[in-house]
Amino acid sequence: MNYLQAYAISGAGMAVEKARVDLIAVNLANAHSTRSADGGTFRPLRLVSAAGAADFPALLAGALRGPEVVEVRPLDTPPRLAYEPGHPDADAKGFVAYPGIQPAAEMILMLTATRAYEANVAALNAAKSMALRSLEIGS
Amino acid sequence: MAADPVSFLPALRPIDAQPAAGLAAAGGQAAATTDFGSWLAQSLDGVNRQLAQADRGLQSLATGEAQNLHQVMIAMEEARIGMQLIVQVRNRLLDAYQEILRMQV
Amino acid sequence: MIGGIQAAGTQMAKLALDAAALRHQAIAHNIANLSSEGYVPLGVSFDAQLLAQRRALAPRPEIVEQTWRGAGPRPQEVDREMVELSQNTIHYQALLRALGRQLSILGSAISDGRRS
Numbered sequence: 094m095n096y097l098q099a100y101a102i103s104g105a106g107m108a109v110e111k112a113r114v115d116l117i118a119v120n121l122a123n124a125h126s127t128r129s130a131d132g133g134t135f136r137p138l139r140l141v142s143a144a145g146a147a148d149f150p151a152l153l154a155g156a157l158r159g160p161e162v163v164e165v166r167p168l169d170t171p172p173r174l175a176y177e178p179g180h181p182d183a184d185a186k187g188f189v190a191y192p193g194i195q196p197a198a199e200m201i202l203m204l205t206a207t208r209a210y211e212a213n214v215a216a217l218n219a220a221k222s223m224a225l226r227s228l229e230i231g232s
Numbered sequence: 233m234a235a236d237p238v239s240f241l242p243a244l245r246p247i248d249a250q251p252a253a254g255l256a257a258a259g260g261q262a263a264a265t266t267d268f269g270s271w272l273a274q275s276l277d278g279v280n281r282q283l284a285q286a287d288r289g290l291q292s293l294a295t296g297e298a299q300n301l302h303q304v305m306i307a308m309e310e311a312r313i314g315m316q317l318i319v320q321v322r323n324r325l326l327d328a329y330q331e332i333l334r335m336q337v
Numbered sequence: 338m339i340g341g342i343q344a345a346g347t348q349m350a351k352l353a354l355d356a357a358a359l360r361h362q363a364i365a366h367n368i369a370n371l372s373s374e375g376y377v378p379l380g381v382s383f384d385a386q387l388l389a390q391r392r393a394l395a396p397r398p399e400i401v402e403q404t405w406r407g408a409g410p411r412p413q414e415v416d417r418e419m420v421e422l423s424q425n426t427i428h429y430q431a432l433l434r435a436l437g438r439q440l441s442i443l444g445s446a447i448s449d450g451r452r453s
Contacts, residue, residue: 095296095297095298095299095300096300096301097428100420100423100424100427101420104416104420107416107420108416108417111416155299217420217423221426221427224301224431227302227305228301228430228431230302230305230306230309231305231309231312231438283442286439286442287345287346287439288346290346290347290349290435290439291350293350293353293431293435294346294385294388294432295349295353295385295388295389301427301431304431305435305438308438308439312441312442315445315446316445316450319445319449320450
């Protein structure tokens with residue numbers, strides 16, 4: 094359905110932004126997680142998305158693709174040390190390493206991801222209204 | 233001191249040379265298109281092509297190969313207008329023929 | 338009788354309309370079951386390529402369960418179903434409008450362009 098491509102592209106964009114917001118929710122929920130699957134404290138995650146085929150030959154061939162998720166990358170932010178001698182995960186000096194998550198940065202990223210999601214929805218609605226108008230040719 | 237009053241006028245050409253050449257060319261062209269029969273045959277071919285184009289557009293829409301929607305719609309609209317035009321030409325021809333038949337000799 | 342005059346386009350459009358209507362049923366079922374546990378989304382098995390090659394035995398569209406073949410996790414269901422809904426709606430309306438126009442061209446030839 095080549096002329097219905099616009100909807101699939103917007104759908105891919107919406108899926109990517111939703112995955113990004115999911116990762117931000119994971120980061121915010123794990124603000125105090127001192128253990129993680131790969132040992133050590135939790136590291137904040139970032140979604141890396143790459144653009145699909147989006148150049149003129151792809152446009153001619155009708156093979157435009159939306160963005161796709163490439164990887165989920167943990168950041169190497171230094172952990173936040175807090176002095177809690179009674180904590181089970183305290184080190185020899187009594188410091189606990191909490192994840193170095195900055196709530197302000199996460200909230201800003203969530204806002205931009207939400208706006209991008211709404212923009213994708215607007216693009217899909219615009220494509221739909223254009224197609225409906227073109228059906229009225231000759232009426 | 234006064235400028236020469238007639239020097240800026242373009243050189244006068246013989247009056248009948250230029251228009252005659254143009255009219256001869258137009259006359260040749262007019263002779264090619266005043267043949268109503270050939271014009272009608274050409275129009276029928278054109279409408280046939282437009283109808284085939286519209287049908288191909290509908291097929292591409294049904295199989296999902298249509299690149300964009302407005303091209304299909306425009307092709308169908310052109311086919312419809314061409315068809316209506318040729319049908320009206322046919323009606324007028326028939327009316328003229330019947331009117332000639334009605335003429336009292 | 339009309340089938341002999343304009344066979345290919347109208348036949349294919351009718352089949353594609355059947356498939357689009359059935360696909361709408363599948364999408365509506367998926368949207369209704371968005372929060373059901375272990376629900377496998379339904380789709381329509383309509384081979385547009387067979388239709389393009391004008392096989393006389395182009396298969397009738399049927400509702401089948403969709404398997405996820407893409408890379409990565411299956412995307413969120415709501416987004417995907419809304420996108421498919423928009424796609425299918427536009428496709429259905431376009432087919433309907435185009436088919437109606439094709440038949441009206443034939444109608445104008447039959448009625449000599451007179452309104453009676």
